[in-house]
Amino acid sequence: MKKYKGIFFDWDGTAVLSRKAPADEAVAAMKGLLLQGVKLVIVSGTTYENIAGGKLEDYFTNEELGHLYLGLGRGAYNYQYEEGRPVVFEDRIPSREDLLRIHDAAYGIHRELLRDYGLPTEIVFLRPNYCKIDLMVENDRKDQLFMQENELDLLKKSLTAHGIQGGLHEMTALAVRMGEKYGMQLKATCDAKYLEVGISDKSDNVDVIMGELERKFGMQIGECCFWGDEFVGLEDGIYGSDSFMITDRTRGGDFFDVSSVSGARPEPVVPLGGGVERFLKFLWEQQKA
Ligand SMILES: [Mg+2]
Numbered sequence: 001m002k003k004y005k006g007i008f009f010d011w012d013g014t015a016v017l018s019r020k021a022p023a024d025e026a027v028a029a030m031k032g033l034l035l036q037g038v039k040l041v042i043v044s045g046t047t048y049e050n051i052a053g054g055k056l057e058d059y060f061t062n063e064e065l066g067h068l069y070l071g072l073g074r075g076a077y078n079y080q081y082e083e084g085r086p087v088v089f090e091d092r093i094p095s096r097e098d099l100l101r102i103h104d105a106a107y108g109i110h111r112e113l114l115r116d117y118g119l120p121t122e123i124v125f126l127r128p129n130y131c132k133i134d135l136m137v138e139n140d141r142k143d144q145l146f147m148q149e150n151e152l153d154l155l156k157k158s159l160t161a162h163g164i165q166g167g168l169h170e171m172t173a174l175a176v177r178m179g180e181k182y183g184m185q186l187k188a189t190c191d192a193k194y195l196e197v198g199i200s201d202k203s204d205n206v207d208v209i210m211g212e213l214e215r216k217f218g219m220q221i222g223e224c225c226f227w228g229d230e231f232v233g234l235e236d237g238i239y240g241s242d243s244f245m246i247t248d249r250t251r252g253g254d255f256f257d258v259s260s261v262s263g264a265r266p267e268p269v270v271p272l273g274g275g276v277e278r279f280l281k282f283l284w285e286q287q288k289a
Contacts, residue, residue: 001282003289004038004254006213006224008071008206010242011044011051013229014258014279023052026276027059029283034064038286039213043071043205043228045196045241047128048079048086057084069212071205074198074241076128078208090208092200094129098184105178105186106131106197112174117162121195130198135159135171135190151192152234152263168235171195191230191241202244210249221252227279231257231271233264243269256282 012019015026030040048054048070057065065081072079078090094102106123110133113119124132136155156167164170172188175197179186189196206226213219228242243266246255257265260273272278 001285001289004223004225004286005217006039006041006210006219007033007283007286008041008043008209008224008226008245008250008253009279010228010230011042012046013276014227014242015042015276017276019046019050023056023059025280027052029280030068031060031064032287033283034060034067036287037067039067039069039217039219041069041071041206041209041213043202043209043226043245045072045074045202047073047077057081057086069209071202071209073128074130074196075200075202075204076130078205078212080212089212092129092204094199098199099129101182101184102129102131102179102186102198104182105175105184106133108178108181109133109174109195109197112178113162113164117164119158119162119164127198129200130196133195133197134193135195136193155192168238172238189241189244190234190238192234196241202241203247206245207247207249221250224250225254225256226250227256227258227282229257229259229275231255231265231269232259232261233266236264239264239266 009015016023034040052059062084065084068081070079075092077088079086080089103125110121110123113121120137122134122137136158159167168190171190175186175188186197187201189201226245230240230242233239246266246268255269257269257271258275258278265271
């Protein structure tokens, strides 16, 4: 396999099995590459506290941290390290007024789904620039935060049973319509269980960090690869959260999916399967490549 200079990867379900699983194996596989100066970029929907217990910097030396970047919070925050401390170098944080508009839109979605279809939902308001709406409140993922094999089918069945014929398209269209109602241009994504409604997504993270790597190191997109476990198409034309790493700017990179979920993936994605183990094996191989 070719030697990459920039490796972008999802965290939950790609580098670690679950948020609460120890990060040691991922860290061990990352260290050697960072020492070689390979740029590693964690791209995750979660926030800094949820990566390795919020103590990721404790696992690495300052020298290693100099080559590590994080794009977190679904496009909200982009981090690099300065003298071993995480520093946000670019963000997409709305004003409080705009954040409340996003909350209004999320509640509007909840209200319309319950009023017109009897579909109960639950909203997480605590995210910095989006809301997370649980469309399947009865299906608990427990500690496994990544998409489960049968969730798509369960969601489609549930939507149909509630009289929603347009599936996920109808959910994302509802989100965009509700955003317009409250004066916000919203981006909506759906990974089956969760409809996420906000002003940025993983595409903002990879574009910002790729721009930084180009500017600082002259990195070319052909020298980069992108790994995730949620590329699979949920419906015609709607793909999972990691597919947002594919942008006009990053399309020339190599994309790999470690999930074994069956279904359509966006065109450039190579399905490998093998889960976390497959990705960590790749990191070890890259050290010797
Ligand atoms: Mg994942």
